[in-house]
Amino acid sequence: MKQLASQVHAFGKALMMPISVIAAAGIFLGLAAAMQNPAVTGDAFASMQIPQLIIGFIRKVAGALFANLPLFFAVASAIGLAKAEKPTAAFAAVIGYLAMNVGISATLAAKGLTAATTTPAALQQAGMDQTTAMMTSAEYINMLGVFTYNMSVLGGVIAGLITVALHNRFYTQQLPTAIGFFGGRRFVPIITVVVLPLVGVLLALVWPTIGAGIAWVGQMIGKSGQYGAFLLGSGERLLIPTGLHHILNETVRFTPIGGMATVDGQTIVGALNIFNTSLTHPGAIPDDTVRNATQFLAQGKIPVMMFGLPAAALAIYHTARPEHKARVKALVLAGALTSFTTGITEPLEFCFIFVSPVLYVLHALLTGLSFMLMSMLHLMIGNVQGGAIDLVVFGILGGSKTHWWWTIALGVVYAPLYYFGFRFIITRMRVETPGRESEEPIQTAVVSADERTHVIISGLGGPGNIDDVDCCFTRLRVRVKEMKEVVDQTLLSTGAQGVNRVSDHDVQVIYGPQVEKIASEVKQTLGVA
Numbered sequence: 001m002k003q004l005a006s007q008v009h010a011f012g013k014a015l016m017m018p019i020s021v022i023a024a025a026g027i028f029l030g031l032a033a034a035m036q037n038p039a040v041t042g043d044a045f046a047s048m049q050i051p052q053l054i055i056g057f058i059r060k061v062a063g064a065l066f067a068n069l070p071l072f073f074a075v076a077s078a079i080g081l082a083k084a085e086k087p088t089a090a091f092a093a094v095i096g097y098l099a100m101n102v103g104i105s106a107t108l109a110a111k112g113l114t115a116a117t118t119t120p121a122a123l124q125q126a127g128m129d130q131t132t133a134m135m136t137s138a139e140y141i142n143m144l145g146v147f148t149y150n151m152s153v154l155g156g157v158i159a160g161l162i163t164v165a166l167h168n169r170f171y172t173q174q175l176p177t178a179i180g181f182f183g184g185r186r187f188v189p190i191i192t193v194v195v196l197p198l199v200g201v202l203l204a205l206v207w208p209t210i211g212a213g214i215a216w217v218g219q220m221i222g223k224s225g226q227y228g229a230f231l232l233g234s235g236e237r238l239l240i241p242t243g244l245h246h247i248l249n250e251t252v253r254f255t256p257i258g259g260m261a262t263v264d265g266q267t268i269v270g271a272l273n274i275f276n277t278s279l280t281h282p283g284a285i286p287d288d289t290v291r292n293a294t295q296f297l298a299q300g301k302i303p304v305m306m307f308g309l310p311a312a313a314l315a316i317y318h319t320a321r322p323e324h325k326a327r328v329k330a331l332v333l334a335g336a337l338t339s340f341t342t343g344i345t346e347p348l349e350f351c352f353i354f355v356s357p358v359l360y361v362l363h364a365l366l367t368g369l370s371f372m373l374m375s376m377l378h379l380m381i382g383n384v385q386g387g388a389i390d391l392v393v394f395g396i397l398g399g400s401k402t403h404w405w406w407t408i409a410l411g412v413v414y415a416p417l418y419y420f421g422f423r424f425i426i427t428r429m430r431v432e433t434p435g436r437e438s439e440e441p442i443q444t445a446v447v448s449a450d451e452r453t454h455v456i457i458s459g460l461g462g463p464g465n466i467d468d469v470d471c472c473f474t475r476l477r478v479r480v481k482e483m484k485e486v487v488d489q490t491l492l493s494t495g496a497q498g499v500n501r502v503s504d505h506d507v508q509v510i511y512g513p514q515v516e517k518i519a520s521e522v523k524q525t526l527g528v529a
Helices: 002-035 049-067 069-081 086-110 120-125 130-137 152-170 177-182 184-224 226-238 245-254 271-280 287-294 302-318 322-342 357-376 388-396 405-428 449-459 488-492 515-526
Strands: 140-143 146-149 260-263 266-269 466-471 475-480 498-501 506-510
Touching (some): 002 049, 002 069, 049 069, 069 152, 086 146, 086 152, 184 226, 226 245, 260 271, 271 287, 302 322, 302 405, 322 388, 357 405, 475 515
Antiparallel strands (some): 475 506, 498 506
8 A cells, every 4th residue: 555655656756847848838829819819919919910920939839748648748758757767668558549549549440439430420420419419529549650549648647557567567567688689678568569459459358447437436526516616625725635536637637527628520638628628729619618617727826826925924923923034034934035036835735734734724614615616606717827927828818718807806905814814823823833842842943055965865864874855836745765864854954945755765855946956966866977
């Protein structure tokens, strides 16, 4: 069970690689969509040929990224879970994803299902009514030139997970001398080509049942309306300490649970996919369908990230002891600015979620309530972060149909609600938020930037105790041999906002947006590529 927990955390970390790319691409796509909207830029700019050609080019590049997300997730899953030789695992994942879809395609062809026989026109000629023919046709897709089931990101994840399992088992495989050249890491793509087509054949047989089950769950969440948005918003915050919130997010963003839409005869599944497709294909998806998707996206976060958490940071500062206020001010100000602008919240959240379950649950419930209220007010703001950037690009520049002003109206309510709620609980329950620690805390001087890397390694038990180092948006993720060698106070002296032990061998140190630089410095010092 503990080994499984470790693997789940590694998988959640792997998902951040493609997500970080498409989040940035989504911002460019939103800006491009706004600049091609005459209501935003005016008719004169919209009719200028060269600028519109450039903007159209940007939209096509972003659209190509979104169209190939399954392949990106296959590669990311393999890289994240490979024990060693990660480039080999990535290469094998590409081969595995293609081979799996070839297996699916061959099985479909044996059933008489091809791109020609599954068009809406061909299905209507076979006796289906127009609606059923459109829905049936949308179950299939040409992915990288291969006719296959439309499994979206889930298909990529399946291929990636099976490929990396083969990789971890066979990347050290030794073969007889006569064929020894094909052993070791060269054997991984070979075994992948053998196994993944068979997986595709099996998947083609069971996918209709799996797809029907996922669609049923999606329909249940869809029927729950605003309550489904509440459950997502609260659940995501509650999962923050575990790191598993990424997996919950990807479920609604890239599977039918987040919604389904049809564009040009192809089914678009997942809330984020639907929203991004609405940007690349203006008018192709009804606004009501887009709104049903965005209830799971950035709009529910904006009142919390831009107003609620910065107000909570102010409450933490005001309740700190006078002698600690200078230190606390630097800490919470950086966290508040990060939350406000980008929607990255862990640096602030880790100031209170471990020291006060009451504050933690209050924050989760208020976040869920924000998601529900934004859904009830029919907002249409997508993307994934929920900071000022998303509000401006996807809300204000998106025009009046996004109803963006309600996020500010709710934010004006949320700011005092968070401030007085946090202040009351901190003072009444004597919560030891930063600056309110016990009267005799362990004093640790904050180290300089030059010393930081060596102190981090020391706090993790030294080079010999570290098996692997990586990071996500805000956390240094480390796998250690002995957890008892990890010293929280030493790590906190390097500017960390918190230390989270997620398993017997996995520890996360929360640094905020600068964690990428810290991870690189630690790897260089350890001599890790």
